[in-house]
Amino acid sequence: DGGITQSPKYLFRKEGQNVTLSCEQNLNHDAMYWYRQDPGQGLRLIYYSQIVNDFQKGDIAEGYSVSREKKESFPLTVTSAQKNPTAFYLCASSGWGDADTQYFGPGTRLTVL
Amino acid sequence: GQNIDQPTEMTATEGAIVQINCTYQTSGFNGLFWYQQHAGEAPTFLSYNVLDGLEEKGRFSSFLSRSKGYSYLLLKELQMKDSASYLCAVKDSNYQLIWGAGTKLIIKP
Numbered sequence: 197d198g199g200i201t202q203s204p205k206y207l208f209r210k211e212g213q214n215v216t217l218s219c220e221q222n223l224n225h226d227a228m229y230w231y232r233q234d235p236g237q238g239l240r241l242i243y244y245s246q247i248v249n250d251f252q253k254g255d256i257a258e259g260y261s262v263s264r265e266k267k268e269s270f271p272l273t274v275t276s277a278q279k280n281p282t283a284f285y286l287c288a289s290s291g292w293g294d295a296d297t298q299y300f301g302p303g304t305r306l307t308v309l
Numbered sequence: 310g311q312n313i314d315q316p317t318e319m320t321a322t323e324g325a326i327v328q329i330n331c332t333y334q335t336s337g338f339n340g341l342f343w344y345q346q347h348a349g350e351a352p353t354f355l356s357y358n359v360l361d362g363l364e365e366k367g368r369f370s371s372f373l374s375r376s377k378g379y380s381y382l383l384l385k386e387l388q389m390k391d392s393a394s395y396l397c398a399v400k401d402s403n404y405q406l407i408w409g410a411g412t413k414l415i416i417k418p
Contacts, residue, residue, distance in 0.1 A: 238313065238396070238408035239352075254405075286351055297342065298406060300351035 199223070200301035202287050209281075217272045217304045219287030228270035229288040229298065232256060233268045239286065245270055245294055274306065281308045311335045313409035315397050320415045321387055329382045329395050329412045334384065337402020343371050343382045344396040352396055355382070384414075392416045 200221040209215045221228065227246050231239040241254030245264040259278025264270055270289075274281045284305050288298040312334045321327040333341070340359040344352035357363055358373035358380060370383040382395055394411040401407055 211363075236317075236410060238410045239406075241405065244405075292404070297354050297357060299354065303351045304337075305349075 200287060200289055200299060202285075202301035202304050205302060205304060207304055209306065209308050211308055212276045214273055214275050215281075215306065217274065217285055217287075217306070219270045219272065219301055220268055221270075221287075221289040221301075222268060224267075224297065225289035225290055225291055225299075227292050227296075228264070229290075230254075230260070230262065230270070230272045231286045231288065233284045233286060233303075235240070242272065264272045281306060311407045313397055313399060313407055314394075315409040315412045317410070318415065320411045320417060321384075323387055323389060323416055323418050325387050326383065326385050327387060327396065327414065329384070329397075329414065331380045331382070331397035331409060333378050333397070333399045333407070333409075334400045335399045335407055337377060339400040339402070339404060341371075341373055341380050342379075342398045342400070342406065344398065346394045346396055348393070355395075381390075387416050389416050389418070403409070 202217050208277040229244040230242040235241050240256050242260050245251035248267050251262050251264050261273045286303045287301040290296040290298040314332045343355040345355050346352040356371040363372045368385045394413045396411045397409040399405045399416045
């Protein structure tokens with residue numbers, strides 16, 4: 197059963213702590229993405245990766261870091277440098293081309309207290 | 310800059326038809342996507358348009374006019390489960406998706 201998994205669904209952290217959100221896909225997709233969604237706003241791209249061991253900053257990369265050591269996995273670390281980390285985080289994957297659709301994991305809702 | 314505009318909220322009646330519009334200004338165009346997102350859930354893919362015209366998929370249809378920078382999503386025979394946000398996204402010249410803020414559709418009995 198192919199898909200994208202993110203865990204956990206809800207995450208609470210104290211201010212000043214780093215936290216890592218996991219994203220795994222078994223769709224054999226080359227590209228993976230991390231988005232942030234805030235109420236009333238469109239999805240904003242944090243980081244994306246087109247191939248293993250390579251990734252690019254999106255529009256709002258400050259305060260975040262990623263790695264892509266395996267094709268299936270693209271974890272996102274929210275560091276203490278991110279000023280407003282409370283948000284809904286969505287991971288997606290796709291092939292690489294104009295018609296390739298991005299498919300999303302269920303998301304992780306991060307709340308920093 | 311790049312911009313995608315959609316109405317913030319729309320209301321329609323169960324069984325009726327609703328059209329959700331999307332206008333865009335992007336650097337390049339490599340296709341337009343519509344997604345559905347229920348509250349608290351991830352977006353799910355609905356449709357893709359890259360050529361002008363209408364694409365029909367059951368109760369949902371999507372239209373594109375590249376010269377006008379315009380698309381719409383048409384939902385027929387509305388059901389209560391269609392209450393959701395509808396996101397318009399355009400793939401730009403760098404093959405990145407530029408997202409609109411979404412249209413919240415409220416269906417009333």
